[in-house]
Amino acid sequence: MANESRSCPCDIGDRLDYGGRGQEVQVEHIKAYVCKPPASTDKAVIVIHDIFGWELPNTRYIADMLATNGYITICPDFFAGREAWKPSDDWSKFDDWLKTRDARKINKEADAVLKYLKEQCGAKKLGVVGFCWGGIAVHHLMMTDAELKAGVALYGLIKDSDDTSNLLNPTFFIFGEKDNIIPLHQVTLLEQKLKKNCKVDYEIKIYPGQTHGFVHRRREDINPQDKPYIEEGRKDMINWLNKYI
Template sequence: MANEARPVPCDIGDRFEYGGLGYEVQVEYIKAYVCKPSSSTEKAVIVIQDIFGWQLPNTRYIVDMLAANGYVAICPDFFVGQKPWEPSDDWSTFNDWLKTRDTNKVDREADVVLKYLKEQCSAKKIGVIGFCWGGSAVHHLMLKNPELKAGVAIYGKFKIHANLSRLAYVSAACSSNLYCI
């Protein structure tokens, strides 16, 4: 599992060749990928990308899969135009890169996306799932945002926090070997 010493235990893995079923939208100052189910719903899921960014086909596949299961799904660019990590980037510069992409500073973007989902997609029950970097953002958002009904963090770095009771009921933290806490 990711930890303070090694905040990102993942590499890009196999990159899918996938075009996607959804479409890109501009949500105020944030670009996002959205896919909607074939029938109307009041359920939505925010998908938070890993370090490789919101345009990764693998992540868009997850968004489309959620839509196929009856959810409005959206993957916003939580880096807000900043360059995602590239597999060829020099890992010795990773900590400097990460300092400008703080998972504890995603509240404003989350609020913009929540507003979009409620006003433009009629969502009333909204959850969040994040991978790697996005998993850490999920932990933060679940502690801070009561509008989110459920959260799943897939191998996101976890910091001990005084208010863990909220996580105990609505968030699952899974490491890359699928051990959930």
């Protein structure tokens, strides 16, 4: 478990004992996990990992779940070969570690992945989802890449000073009511900025009683009181993608 000085409770929740049904591929300078649906499709979703990296079983489980719902899914290593964070690492060094992995400086990797999806997978309709660190990345990409027709940012940290409202395409924001690194006043500020300036569809939803990481980190059978909200969050994510892709 993380020590008392941890900066992000991303290790809260349960690791899934899950191997994945996709395959690993090389996409230019990065590795990626790819899963394809049973039927041919031109719809694809990029899944952006949290601080624990692209190999985390929980994230691959979500990628596979999206694939079973009709999307080519790809979970690239947005750390580009640099080590992911481990729960056993010293959280007092987390801020220094994070400085070399800026979620807003991933456009090079995103461009490589988009090229791969279009040229190698025949994808024409593209979306993106991301968790925690990946939620920040989704928010950034939805303000910078018009090719992404829908985005779902799950518990991505917001700062009061962030430029948050210049979304290019519909974006859905998922937050937990009891998330102790994303205070509700920051969510309210995001909503105010979007309401004032955003020109595209968006939605912000806060799930009662839920903590950081609940959509991809909690196992329904171990946390029965959370099960309805886990399922609701996953269904909401899929419904948003279905609506706009």
